[in-house]
Amino acid sequence: MSESEIPNGDGRPVDVYLDLLRIRMETEDYRLLLRMVEPVLKAIEEERLSSLDLALDPGADDETPQEVRDEAALVIATAVTGRMDNEVIELDVDDDSGPVRIVTDATTASDPDRLAAIADYIKERHRETEELRGIAEVSGMPTDF
Numbered sequence: 001m002s003e004s005e006i007p008n009g010d011g012r013p014v015d016v017y018l019d020l021l022r023i024r025m026e027t028e029d030y031r032l033l034l035r036m037v038e039p040v041l042k043a044i045e046e047e048r049l050s051s052l053d054l055a056l057d058p059g060a061d062d063e064t065p066q067e068v069r070d071e072a073a074l075v076i077a078t079a080v081t082g083r084m085d086n087e088v089i090e091l092d093v094d095d096d097s098g099p100v101r102i103v104t105d106a107t108t109a110s111d112p113d114r115l116a117a118i119a120d121y122i123k124e125r126h127r128e129t130e131e132l133r134g135i136a137e138v139s140g141m142p143t144d145f
Contacts, residue, residue, distance in 0.1 A: 017074070021075070029068050033071055036064070036068070037076060040076050041079055073103045074103060081105075085106040087109040089101070089103075089104060091119045092119070094126070100122055
């Protein structure tokens with residue numbers, strides 16, 4: 001799907017959001033954003049999301065600006081939810097891993113109790129992952145999950 005193939009006129013929230021970003025963002029950043037989200041938007045359109053993997057976290061050699069990563073996450077969230085009130089927020093999960101960036105709706109983003117519950121869930125998932133990684137290591141199994 002190229003920029004010209006992304007529909008503009010049918011009023012889908014994701015198309016409206018992409019049009020707003022096209023106007024607001026620097027041309028190169030917008031092109032980078034499109035390269036990031038086009039495979040996901042196509043997979044959503046073709047209903048084959050389960051086979052897609054998209055990492056928006058920075059890698060050691062990734063020079064993608066955080067703003068572009070955040071906007072990519074918001075484009076995908078808009079495509080999935082049909083809502084344009086999504087926000088990227090940072091949660092302090094624990095001292096070891098630093099903050100975690102998540103996408104949520106505006107209501108949840110403004111609810112400290114809900115954010116605390118999400119942070120607790122992420123902490124528990126990290127703990128379980130590390131426990132499983134330890135079991136795998138002791139068992140001689142791969143630990144790169």
